Amino acid sequence: MQPTPPQLAVLKAALFAACLWPLAQLGWLAWKDGLGANPIEFITRHLGTWTLNFLLITLAVTPLRHLSGWHWLIRLRRMLGLYVFFYALLHFLTYLWLDQFFDWMSIVKDIAKRPFITAGFTAFLLLIPLAVTSNAAMLKRLGGRRWTQLHRSVYAIAIIGVVHYWWLVKKDITLPLLYAVLLGILLGFRALRLARERQRQLRAAIYENG
Amino acid sequence: MLIKRPDDILPSEITPRELFERRREFIKAAGAFALAAGLPPLALAREAFPSLQKGAHSTLEPPNSLRDITTYNNFVEFGFGGKSQPAERAGAMRTHPWTVSIEGLVHKPRTLAIEDILKIAPLEERIYRLRCVEGWSMVIPWVGFPLAALIKQVEPLGSAKYVEFITQTEPAAMPGLRLPYIDFPYTEGLRLDEALHPLTIMAVGLYGDVLPNQNGAPLRLVVPWKYGFKSGKSIVKIRFTDKPPRTSWNIAQPDEYGFYANVNPEVSHPRWSQEKERRIGEFFKRKTLPFNGYADLVAPLYAGMDLRKNY
Ligand code: HEM
Numbered sequence: 001m002q003p004t005p006p007q008l009a010v011l012k013a014a015l016f017a018a019c020l021w022p023l024a025q026l027g028w029l030a031w032k033d034g035l036g037a038n039p040i041e042f043i044t045r046h047l048g049t050w051t052l053n054f055l056l057i058t059l060a061v062t063p064l065r066h067l068s069g070w071h072w073l074i075r076l077r078r079m080l081g082l083y084v085f086f087y088a089l090l091h092f093l094t095y096l097w098l099d100q101f102f103d104w105m106s107i108v109k110d111i112a113k114r115p116f117i118t119a120g121f122t123a124f125l126l127l128i129p130l131a132v133t134s135n136a137a138m139l140k141r142l143g144g145r146r147w148t149q150l151h152r153s154v155y156a157i158a159i160i161g162v163v164h165y166w167w168l169v170k171k172d173i174t175l176p177l178l179y180a181v182l183l184g185i186l187l188g189f190r191a192l193r194l195a196r197e198r199q200r201q202l203r204a205a206i207y208e209n210g
Numbered sequence: 211m212l213i214k215r216p217d218d219i220l221p222s223e224i225t226p227r228e229l230f231e232r233r234r235e236f237i238k239a240a241g242a243f244a245l246a247a248g249l250p251p252l253a254l255a256r257e258a259f260p261s262l263q264k265g266a267h268s269t270l271e272p273p274n275s276l277r278d279i280t281t282y283n284n285f286v287e288f289g290f291g292g293k294s295q296p297a298e299r300a301g302a303m304r305t306h307p308w309t310v311s312i313e314g315l316v317h318k319p320r321t322l323a324i325e326d327i328l329k330i331a332p333l334e335e336r337i338y339r340l341r342c343v344e345g346w347s348m349v350i351p352w353v354g355f356p357l358a359a360l361i362k363q364v365e366p367l368g369s370a371k372y373v374e375f376i377t378q379t380e381p382a383a384m385p386g387l388r389l390p391y392i393d394f395p396y397t398e399g400l401r402l403d404e405a406l407h408p409l410t411i412m413a414v415g416l417y418g419d420v421l422p423n424q425n426g427a428p429l430r431l432v433v434p435w436k437y438g439f440k441s442g443k444s445i446v447k448i449r450f451t452d453k454p455p456r457t458s459w460n461i462a463q464p465d466e467y468g469f470y471a472n473v474n475p476e477v478s479h480p481r482w483s484q485e486k487e488r489r490i491g492e493f494f495k496r497k498t499l500p501f502n503g504y505a506d507l508v509a510p511l512y513a514g515m516d517l518r519k520n521y
Contacts, residue, residue, distance in 0.1 A: 038346060106486070
């Protein structure tokens with residue numbers, strides 16, 4: 001299956017709109033007074049959850065591409081990655097503005113002293129260079145090799161993101177564990193492919209020399 | 211979501227008539243809520259305690275709405291996964307018949323039916339602040355009576371130094387019991403002098419009506435100067451001991467949840483700074499007060515103690 005350029009454009013537009021769904025949901029609930037007794041907590045958690053969801057969806061593109069042979073999927077990845085940053089930014093702004101109301105003293109203390117905030121903040125900082133270098137011009141400027149190296153930090157970001165979640169739950173680790181397993185599968189897929197590739201190269205080398 | 215009320219009316223200026231009508235409105239709202247939640251409306255729609263004494267130590271702060279108080283709960287027997295779970299699930303808990311066994315180091319151990327407990331002392335309205343260890347707070351108009359009155363019934367021995375409170379376990383109604391996170395039955399404890407303090411009450415209702423299950427029906431502890439988890443819900447056993455009881459959260463995470471758990475803005479929790487809190491219904495956080503604003507009444511209980519160590 002290979003979409004034509006117009007088809008791909010439609011697909012992209014549809015995906016763009018679909019990715020706004022979690023935000024629309026918040027708007028709708030706020031309108032209906034459906035955010036519960038603690039709306040700020042609800043919004044923070046909703047946006048945090050979706051940051052992590054988009055992170056995993058983005059990381060699923062490559063395995064899906066290899067498994068299905070639909071190489072055009074890669075054309076959707078940048079948008080998904082930017083949505084990770086978009087929701088991370090909203091999540092962070094909710095924390096800064098609605099939760100802490102720009103109480104910088106307390107925010108700095110939080111980041112320094114509360115391990116789950118330290119982790120979340122680290123993940124957010126690491127996302128910034130990826131968002132900044134996501135366009136074609138930056139790819140060209142950096143060169144493919146350096147660009148790829150830089151963007152590998154997304155693996156670390158995802159791990160830190162799951163750790164952030166793990167550390168913030170009171171006791172029930174069901175959901176963080178689920179995310180950890182999914183992330184393990186996504187990263188494991190890559191590790192496996194890499195190992196196979198190495199073996200293949202090794203065998204080829206032996207064959208040539210032997 | 212927000213409690214709208216003109217700022218220029220002090221609660222103390224509201225006449226009993228207005229209060230009464232306000233309560234009727236709340237009860238109507240509760241009935242509507244019960245319908246919406248698929249609960250039997252009668253459970254909430256009747257006013258169970260029509261003539262209540264105004265108890266001592268009530269705050270003049272405006273209480274949170276019945277909806278907030280009954281839909282945003284921690285009651286881990288009904289799940290660890292979200293504040294709405296208790297409201298969704300606690301309806302299945304059987305609260306009738308209900309007996310409470312009072313035992314341990316006492317002269318007269320007794321098992322009391324809830325009907326008899328209701329007669330031990332005149333029921334009072336006590337409007338208390340509640341501060342959760344997670345950094346939020348509410349104002350709740352409890353209906354209850356001093357725990358001291360119940361303790362008097364059993365005459366503790368001189369050797370009794372602590373009181374242990376044990377929550378109901380009803381596996382069919384409580385999915386949380388199957389989760390491995392804390393030890394059940396949920397156990398909490400107080401020093402005897404804390405239990406006898408006039409601020410400490412056993413609550414049987416809120417907003418003039420019977421306690422909804424998710425708030426700990428039919429009988430729960432309320433210790434307003436301590437973090438909420440100290441106030442055990444749906445109590446079935448009260449035991450007097452000479453050693454500090456081992457409490458559920460303390461066993462699960464001793465560095466996070468101490469035995470005393472007095473509200474203290476200066477001792478932070480690893481995940482939540484305790485300097486400020488969000489009053490449910492308000493946008494700006496407010497400063498957390500030592501002993502949740504009850505320092506003048508309870509600080510003497512801890513004279514000479516290092517409250518950083520005894521958190
Ligand atoms: C890539 C970055 C991040 C990811 C993937 C992420 C993800 C999450 C997730 C999954 C949750 C839990 C949602 C739930 O309970 O349903 C959460 C909650 C939260 N996050 Fe983040 N987060 C990130 C960055 C940050 C940053 C930068 C901050 C603040 C400095 C932050 C502060 C919080 C807070 C305060 C909560 C709510 C905790 C609570 O309600 O107890 N996060 N985040």
